[in-house]
Amino acid sequence: MAENTATEATTRANPRKVREGLVTSTAMDKTAVVxxxxxxxxxxxxxxxxxxxxxxxxxxxxxxxxxDRVRIQETRPLSKLKRWRVVEVLERAR
Structure with a gap:
């Protein structure tokens, strides 16, 4: 029974969206625009x-x-406009 609940927690009914994009601004603190x-x-x-x-x-x-080219994932609202978080950096800017 305990194993079954662990798998339910990892597989969501509607998985979070994942996108890839390019960082265009890093002027804010702890926030980037992609x-x-x-x-x-x-x-x-x-x-x-x-x-x-x-x-x-x-x-x-x-x-x-x-x-930078990054992979981002949807998350709960973190501020008025922020609803995404960085999963990984795919490619660093030259």
Whole structure:
């Protein structure tokens, strides 16, 4: 019985969203702005369209730099705009 509850805790009914993006700003303390580019097909013209969204990400250690490629995950609201946290840094800026 105890093993079953442990597996239920790790697999959520609706898993948290995970995105990859580019750090565009690190001016705030413990917060970074990440631009996430989404490619979708236009419904009428069937052309690929890029949509960019800015997400505010919690960066506890302030180790992100502008130009880093990061993987972020959705989390509970941490402030008025911050709803994401850094999972890992995929590539450091040169």
């Amino acid at each position: 631009s996430v580019t989404e490619r979708t097909r236009h419904p009428r013209y069937a052309k690929t369209v890029q949509r960019t969204s800015k997400l505010y990400v919690h960066d506890e250690t302030n180790d992100l730099n502008v130009g």
